[in-house]
Amino acid sequence: MEHKDIKKVMDLASPVSNLPKTRNIGDIKNLEPGERFRAVVALTAAKQRRDKNDRIFWEVSVMDSFGNLEAKVWSDAKWWNAKNGNKEPMVAENINPQEDLLNKPVGVIGVVTEFKGRLQYNFNEVYLLDPGKHPISSFLQKSPVPLAEMEKNFWSIVEKCGDPVKGFLHFVFRGDLWETFRDAPAAVSHHHAYVHGLLEHTLAVASSAIAIGESYVARDFPVDMDTLIAGALLHDLGKVEAYSLEPFPSMTLKGTVIDHIPLGYARFINLASEYDLCEDVTLAVGHIIISHHGRKEYGSPVLPATPEALIVSMADELDFILHCWEATGVQGDGEITDFSYSAQRRFWKRSATKDKKGE
Template sequence: MEKGSYVKDISPASEARGLFVVSQAAQGQSRNGPYWRLTLADASGSLEAKIWHPLSAEFSEIAVGSVVWAEGRAGLYRDQIQLTVEQLRPLSEEEGAAVDQAALMPASPFPLDDMLDELLGLCKEEFRHAPWRKLALSVFNNQALRAAFRVCPAAKGVHHAYVGGLLEHTLGVFRLCRRIADQYPQLDRQTLLAGALFHDFGKIREFSGGLANDYTDEGRLLGHLMLGVEMLAPHLDKSGLEENLQRHLKHLILSHHGELQFGAVRQPHTAEALALHYADNLDAKMAQCRSLFEQLGEEGQDWTSWQATLGRPLYRAARTPESPQSSQAGATPSRGRKKAMREECLSLLKV
């Protein structure tokens, strides 16, 4: 069955016909009768859709995670594209099984195996203290944990909310923390990098993954910070890691959201915890910017819609033009340029 329209190609005042995953579904009541509020998703993104009365009355249930064929007309509502559904047909199990899942599930733009190989290579390079190395290898030698970590999304929305998102985000934070440790050698480099490696590990159990990625029951009740500490416990017991380092790692995980109102169990109370918090926040924000700017598409549209999570719209600024090869940093100056530089230096010395 052909995919039809992709979310990224749906624009205001256009018709849309295609296969989508129902990632959210809720009933509401308007003056004209009951309606359905849906989120329809595919590999390119997601959008809100409404089924108004009387069509809404034809559906007693719309299952989250189901694949549907939807047809309708797109419009703008509060600066966001919204689809008014005119036809909706849930696919049977047989039809759903025949659909190309890659067309319906967004994934990291980077190869998952390459990212995992790089992350594990960095662990072997960085963890010189035997217990840290033993902890990392113990976790990632567990085939079930390794497989789940490889494909797990890092969020339900906003940033890295796709297959491989957790791996991509963890690698990004690990890279940032290496650079931070280079800049500030007073930091405990290996503890900071262990925090980067495991700060979001609990998301493996916080999210269901799959077509209808959603919070699990334990994800809603405990959250990935608590789940991460719980998941590491048996590996820490076998690692031989000193008790004070174990305690510091747990603090890094429990405090990396920065503030209590943003989900932190504790505020960061060590220099390493502060560094991890800002690295985590920066990587998440940059991924969000990348996603938002990719959605802008055409030239001339440089402002995003209002972003509630940021409290502002974002502007895609013009980039600095690429310099000619001769003037790039590191290029060998010409004889005339050398003379001009010499004369400039002499004039400065005379001042």
């Protein structure tokens, strides 16, 4: 989207012919070293640093509805206050990140560089913009899956269950809790860290878990599909308290000091008691919630000990790892990615142009 007012301000700084094309973050990540860009984004994090010559520079994170980007603003960059439609120079040393930058809209002119074999994004000019003309909500990244489609799929999964599980799921996902769950991110970073991310992740886990469970049922393996579905849909229930949109995905105090697994288990037990869910189902589904991270070092106080808990845990881990594979970039013409600290490995991204027979 072209932002005419910021383009006009930027035109004052450079001849129109020298201005780079306006890009979104998704496009910027596909640029090559040396290519310039212009963008209007929300600044979500800013840390003031000093280089080896004791000059101030900034490490910043920005966001638009297409993704997130980490960038540098070096000491020779120009800062402008353009909130009133004109450009007024700013001194970097006098900028207060909390008041002037965080969760604020900015216009940037930058360039892609390469440092130690990795792409780096440098902002050469930063324009502080009027939040009234550039509301933060317009920069929020949302799930790429249409919300109506996800809601339809969610309730079709619920309808696969019989009572008491189906009735209980309708009881849980209603009113304010459904709206919060539907809109919540699944994380601050790593995976599904955007609006509707929790719903997208939950559906992915439930769909995989159902497919695995049904394959074992077909072989006469004793998998309770109602319990499996309930556990899959409820496994991250605690994230409605652990994460928030303020306005961007962030961790709450409860999420920081307690974490989503115990928060989700506590909420589930309260809801089960309020609904008068039978003890056997409560225990089986509660076990899935409390064990779904699969390992104690990953935050689960107990290990999965039932077929349903094992399947949900594996489906949850798979969705997380595959999302890391998708999000981790390859530099240059190679097929091996940078090291993913979230997944604790490098990934192999086989070239799509290669014949699968190796020819």
